[in-house]
Amino acid sequence: MRVRIEPSGHEFETSPGETILEAALREGFHLPYSCRNGACGTCKGRLLSGDVTLQDYEPRALTQADRQAGRLLFCRAVPQTPVVIEAREIGVAKDIIIKTLPARVARLERLAPDVMRLLLKLPQNERLQYLAGQYIDILLKDGRRRGFSLANAPEADELLELHIRHVPGGLFSGHVFESMQERALLRFEGPLGTFFLREDNAARPVILLAGGTGFAPMKALLEHAFLTHSERSFHLYWGARGVPDLYLPALPQQWAREHAGFRYTPVLSQPGAQDQWQGRVGYVHAAVLADYPDLTGHDVYACGPPQMIEAARDAFYKAGLPEDRLYYDAFEYARDPV
Ligand SMILES: Cc1cc2nc3c(=O)[nH]c(=O)nc-3n(C[C@H](O)[C@H](O)[C@H](O)COP(=O)(O)OP(=O)(O)OC[C@H]3O[C@@H](n4cnc5c(N)ncnc54)[C@H](O)[C@@H]3O)c2cc1C
Ligand code: FES
Structure with missing residues (x-):
């Protein structure tokens, strides 16, 4: 079936049973996505005309209100007629x-x-x-x-x-x-995935929010930014349960010593007595908000457990973060084929 993307006007065909996202990626059109299985909500966009069937998805990724507003998940939507969709395309991923x-x-x-x-x-x-x-x-x-x-x-x-x-x-x-x-x-x-640093807004300061092994892509982003002498400022918040869960403790401290534009705040949710923790305690997204109650001028990149992403998303939007300046990968569990 023919799919047209607005506002770009790009067009491509889906094969029988193929989702809009699968066909778009195959044809080299990069729509935002992360889990590809209907759990994270990153691929959400609007159906402007035509009919689709929706495969299984998590209701929190696409709410009733989303459906009523004509939104759907492109990773789950299989066109039944020619369709027109509204979606942001990401140019930098095309190569x-x-x-x-x-x-x-x-x-x-x-x-x-x-x-x-x-x-x-x-x-x-x-x-x-x-x-x-x-x-x-x-x-x-x-x-x-x-x-x-x-x-x-x-x-x-x-x-x-x-x-x-x-x-x-x-x-x-x-x-x-x-x-x-x-x-x-x-x-x-x-x-x-489309979780990578956007360079088109290089002047804005960046907040990085990592939960547990959500530190992994942050390490890649930061090492890349340092290697390429990025001029942006970064403030990394790393949330974990206890001290041993901050599993590469010296690395962010070393970055903070070596790079003037980098700050680091570790936050523990359940420090034990043996941790002798003097630092911040509580939810990691709450620590961000305590330091930055107004997020209108920031870009935020978040990665880690789905519950952390969900809590951060709601709270950050309320603190003025524009929806198109939150980039995230939620570590959703896979839905295995049956
Ligand atoms: C884009 C992306 C990036 C990721 N990156 C990382 C990463 O860098 N590091 C990392 O450690 N993980 C990452 N993950 C998570 C990872 O893909 C796996 O989900 C995780 O490793 C568990 O896989 P598993 O096969 O061990 O467990 P599974 O066999 O998938 O099952 C996990 C256990 O949890 C239970 N379970 C299943 N669904 C749920 C649920 N919704 N809530 C609670 N429990 C559930 C299952 O019953 C089972 O007991 C990422 C996920 C995504 C989508
Ligand atoms: S990519 Fe579609 S819901 Fe995650």
Whole structure:
């Protein structure tokens, strides 16, 4: 079916059963997206004309009020007639090619009791071209896939770095912690997602909000910004439960010493007595608001558990952050094929 994007006027065809997002990416049109399974709401946009069927999605990603306003999730919408949609396109991602590649586990490194650093080596002569902040999908057997943010700047692409939290009962993270060996072979697809630094508004200060292993893409964004001598100012808030969960504690402190435009505030939600914590306590998004009650002049990049993203999104919009200046990747659980 024919799809036209407004306001750009770009047009492409979907194959039978294909979603608007799948077809758009295949044709090289970059609509905003993250989870690709109807959970995060990043791909939300308006249907201006035509009919679609919507595959399964999480009601919090697309509310009743959204439906009434003619909004839908492009990652779940399959056109039944020619359609016209309203969506923002992202120009900078257009030269990025999504590949499926094999990779070998070069190193497994325990960073915290429940965080593993996985370093992946690509076949010789292969490089992954990506934008700092993007993620890859590890392809498991039976069509299952799990997303992980790339934690290193694209300039340092000798090995790909992932930070993986052990989810109790989790299929893939359990395998990483319990049985994966160095030299194991994996397959992945990537780079994916539209969580990367927008350069068109370089004057505005940036707030980075990381929850747990949501630190991974922030590390990539910041290392890239430092390597390219970005003039922007960055304030990183990293939320975790206790001190051991801030799993690379020296790194942000080193950035703060070396880069005048960078500030760092760690925030713990449940510090234990043994942590002897003197720093900020509570929800990490609340710490941002305590320091920046008015967000009208900022760009915010957030990454981590869905509950953190949801709480931050609502509170930040109330504090004046324009909707198109919040960029996020929510670490949604995958919906496995049945
Ligand atoms: C764009 C993106 C980037 C990501 N990046 C990272 C990253 O950098 N680092 C990282 O650690 N993780 C990241 N994730 C999360 C990651 O993809 C996996 O979801 C996570 O590792 C768990 O996978 P698993 O196979 O171990 O667990 P699964 O087998 O998927 O199951 C996890 C467990 O949680 C339960 N569960 C399932 N759904 C829910 C739910 N909605 N709420 C609560 N419990 C549920 C299951 O029953 C099971 O017990 C990212 C996710 C996305 C979408
Ligand atoms: S809901 Fe469509 S990309 Fe997440």
